[in-house]
Amino acid sequence: MNCNEFEIIKKYFTKNSLDKDILQGIGDDAAIINSNKSLVITTDTLIEGVHFPKDTPAEAVGSRALAINLSDIASMGAIPKWCTISISFPQANEEWISGFSKGFFKLADQYKVSLIGGDTNKGDLSVTVHLIGQLNRKPLLRSGGNIGDDLYITGSIGDASAGLDILNKKPLLDNEAYSFLVNRFYYPSPRIIECNEISLFANSAIDISDGLVSDLSHLCNSSSCGAEISIDLLPLSKELSISYSSNDAIHFALSGGDDYEVCFSAPKSNRKDLDKVSRKLKTPFTRIGQLMTGSEVKILYKNKPYIYSGNGYKHF
Numbered sequence: 001m002n003c004n005e006f007e008i009i010k011k012y013f014t015k016n017s018l019d020k021d022i023l024q025g026i027g028d029d030a031a032i033i034n035s036n037k038s039l040v041i042t043t044d045t046l047i048e049g050v051h052f053p054k055d056t057p058a059e060a061v062g063s064r065a066l067a068i069n070l071s072d073i074a075s076m077g078a079i080p081k082w083c084t085i086s087i088s089f090p091q092a093n094e095e096w097i098s099g100f101s102k103g104f105f106k107l108a109d110q111y112k113v114s115l116i117g118g119d120t121n122k123g124d125l126s127v128t129v130h131l132i133g134q135l136n137r138k139p140l141l142r143s144g145g146n147i148g149d150d151l152y153i154t155g156s157i158g159d160a161s162a163g164l165d166i167l168n169k170k171p172l173l174d175n176e177a178y179s180f181l182v183n184r185f186y187y188p189s190p191r192i193i194e195c196n197e198i199s200l201f202a203n204s205a206i207d208i209s210d211g212l213v214s215d216l217s218h219l220c221n222s223s224s225c226g227a228e229i230s231i232d233l234l235p236l237s238k239e240l241s242i243s244y245s246s247n248d249a250i251h252f253a254l255s256g257g258d259d260y261e262v263c264f265s266a267p268k269s270n271r272k273d274l275d276k277v278s279r280k281l282k283t284p285f286t287r288i289g290q291l292m293t294g295s296e297v298k299i300l301y302k303n304k305p306y307i308y309s310g311n312g313y314k315h316f
């Protein structure tokens with residue numbers, strides 16, 4: 001069933017919020033918020049056929065649209081608070097919109113993010129979320145890394161691009177490992193809680209959206225240093241390892257984006273504290289190398305230099 005724009009906004013996007021800092025939410029020409037803290041602001045767009053395949057479930061599109069923005073706020077060491085959404089779809093299909101809204105608000109509720117406005121248009125399917133967070137302490141920047149810092153990764157990497165590969169190849173076989181990998185693409189888990197604690201002990205961070213090597217080199221550029229990482233130390237999930245050859249798994253882990261895990265650097269003296277946080281949150285923080293002098297990301301495999309020919313995701 002189709003319905004009009006205002007019915008859609010009311011039914012699927014308007015949710016009461018108890019947040020007293022929202023002076024005006026959805027319903028006027030613009031929203032008004034109060035903040036006595038520094039604000040951290042980000043935006044990211046998902047376009048059908050570019051960032052997700054055509055038949056992606058609506059719930060996954062809604063969840064992912066918010067998750068990728070949550071990940072940016074997380075890697076700054078901030079707490080997400082308010083967002084707006086700008087959405088275009090070719091027709092107002094209620095079943096699709098309802099699924100989208102369900103996926104979006106499930107994650108919004110989990111991280112106590114309030115939707116305070118947006119824009120709804122007819123057009124090719126695309127979603128842009130603007131997300132505003134607050135800083136409770138110093139931000140976690142790409143530029144804060146120091147030579148000699150340990151390099152860590154949260155969770156496991158390579159899963160989401162393997163998931164995307166599975167979606168593209170549509171293998172006849174379906175199994176638990178495949179659904180795990182596909183779900184890692186559909187429903188990335190933003191590392192908000194982790195980064196909020198990591199920010200007490202880390203010097204720099206970046207979320208891995210375009211691929212480890214590509215994103216780590218951004219961190220290195222900003223921190224004016226190089227890095228050395230070891231393939232043998234990369235946190236690969238068992239699902240990735242059993243579903244792909246080790247060459248493919250390495251390729252996904254080094255150059256596949258979409259996991260939205262966080263790569264961060266921290267002084268060696270903070271190892272114990274970070275191990276404690278990792279155990280408490282039950283999220284692995286894996287040391288994969290360190291920041292070095294120079295400007296390159298050097299990769300070792302079985303203690304020998306590894307020639308990396310892949311690239312991170314680039315639009316142009």
Ligand code: ADP
Pocket residue numbers: 009013014025026027028029030031085086087115116117118119120
């Ligand atoms: P305007 O034409 O003044 O931009 P709109 O009709 O686009 O107003 O929006 C009316 C109200 O609904 C505004 O508060 C806007 O922020 C909000 N809004 C529009 N689309 C959405 C959406 N998809 N989700 C949440 N709020 C929305």
Ligand code: MG
Pocket residue numbers: 118119120
């Ligand atoms: Mg508008």
